[in-house]
Amino acid sequence: MYKVSITRVPLSAVVPLRTSELRPKRHPKDTITGGDLLSDSIHVAAISQDQLLGVASAVREPAPPPLGGAAAWRVRGVAVIGHLRGTGVGRQLVETACNLIADRETSVWLYAQEHVSGFYKKLGFAPVASCVPHHIAGLVGLYELKLSKRDPASNSADNRRA
Numbered sequence: 001m002y003k004v005s006i007t008r009v010p011l012s013a014v015v016p017l018r019t020s021e022l023r024p025k026r027h028p029k030d031t032i033t034g035g036d037l038l039s040d041s042i043h044v045a046a047i048s049q050d051q052l053l054g055v056a057s058a059v060r061e062p063a064p065p066p067l068g069g070a071a072a073w074r075v076r077g078v079a080v081i082g083h084l085r086g087t088g089v090g091r092q093l094v095e096t097a098c099n100l101i102a103d104r105e106t107s108v109w110l111y112a113q114e115h116v117s118g119f120y121k122k123l124g125f126a127p128v129a130s131c132v133p134h135h136i137a138g139l140v141g142l143y144e145l146k147l148s149k150r151d152p153a154s155n156s157a158d159n160r161r162a
């Protein structure tokens with residue numbers, strides 16, 4: 001595993017990499033959703049020698065059917081720069097973002113494309129449904145992770161508000 005420092009950062013720090021790696025044809029501001037802007041939204045970045053290597057976000061957003069209910073946080077905008085993929089950076093980003101969610105009674109959901117479903121399954125996300133809103137082109141699966149009690153040892157991010 002490539003050990004990096006995962007730091008809580010403001011939204012503005014994650015948007016450029018989120019855009020270039022996930023939505024290169026969109027304007028950066030069009031990758032931002034309402035949840036991103038909430039005061040308790042969580043944005044983390046993998047940084048090494050002042051270089052941004054990856055980003056992830058966890059934002060408060062009710063899950064779509066058939067989930068709904070307790071699934072109140074969404075993981076989105078997970079991206080690692082090309083040459084570091086497969087080295088554990090994505091895992092550290094998602095685990096840190098989820099670990100920063102204060103309410104451990106909630107669960108986390110996300111949409112994932114088929115080619116990364118194995119990644120999210122490795123992190124404990126369970127596939128829930130393949131139905132996806134038609135406006136999210138290319139996304140095919142709804143996944144859920146039930147949060148466990150926070151493990152302080154695995155949380156290397158600075159938990160102060162960025």
Ligand SMILES: CC(C)(COP(=O)(O)OP(=O)(O)OC[C@H]1O[C@@H](n2cnc3c(N)ncnc32)[C@H](O)[C@@H]1OP(=O)(O)O)[C@@H](O)C(=O)NCCC(=O)NCCS
Pocket residue numbers: 021022078079080081084085086087088089090091092111112113115116117118119120122
């Ligand atoms: C998807 C992505 C974030 C994963 O990050 P990463 O740093 O490459 O993943 P990691 O190295 O932390 O992988 C963690 C585990 O998942 C596995 N894994 C990673 N990518 C996988 C994939 N596409 N399919 C299946 N398993 C995968 C790894 O083998 C590893 O398994 P292990 O713990 O048994 O060793 C990264 O590949 C990426 O940025 N892809 C392009 C952007 C993208 O598609 N983002 C997701 C949008 S929904």
